[in-house]
Amino acid sequence: LIELVDPEWALNADPASVAAGPVTFSVSNHGSVVHNFRVIRTDLAPDALPLDDSSFQVDEAQVEVVGSLSEFPAGETQQLSVELASDSYVLICNVPTHYQAGMSTAFTVE
Template sequence: MRRPLVLLPVAAVVVIALGSCGGDDDGGGAAPEDRGNGGVEVVARDIELGESEYDTTAGDVQLHYVNEGSIAHTLLIEDVDGFKLEVTGNGDEDQGSVELEAGTYTLYCDVPGHREAGMEATLQVS
C-alpha cells in the first residue's frame, strides 16, 4: 500500500509542472533561449546534497533530482510553494519544472532532521 501513496504526489507535481508550462500567462511569448539553461541536476546523498551551490538562468527551471543515497529524500525551494521532488531509495529519480525569477534561493530536503544535518544548498538564478 505504500507505493501508490508515494507515487501520487510525484504525479501531481509533474502534472502541475506541465500545466504551468502550457499556461503562458505573461502574454509576451517565451523566448526560445529559455530552453538553453539545460536544467539543474541535484544529487541526494545520506545526508547531504551533491553541491553546496547550483546556478541556472531565470525562467522555466528544470530540476532533476537523483538519489545516490539509500534513504528517502525530498527537494524543496524555500519560499516557493507547490514545488517538491521526492526520491524514495537508491537510484530513484524525480524531476519537475518551476518558474523562477532571478535571485538567490535555498534548496533543501524536508525529511525531519535532514536539512539540519546539511541537506541544503544555494540556487543562484541569474
C-alpha cells in the same frame, strides 16, 4: 537541466546558478533512505532557515516554497520543472532531521 545528486546528507547542484525562466531539476537519490526536495526562495543562508522544533523540519509556513517533490526512495531519480525569477534560493531535503544533517545548498537565478 540542473542535476542534483544526493550522496546522503548533502545536496550538490550542477550548475549552481542559471538564468531566470523555466528550470528543470533532476534529483537523484544515491543514498539509502527516502528523501524529498524543496526549492525555497530566500535571502537566508542555506543553514539559517527557520525550524519547527516539534517536527525537526524547516518550518515551511515561514518560507516561500516555490517547488517540491514528495518523498522518493533510494536509487530513484525524479524531475521537477518550475518557473524561477531572478533571486536567491535554497534547495533542501525536508524529511525530518535531514536538513539539520546538511541536506541544503544555495542556488542563484540571475
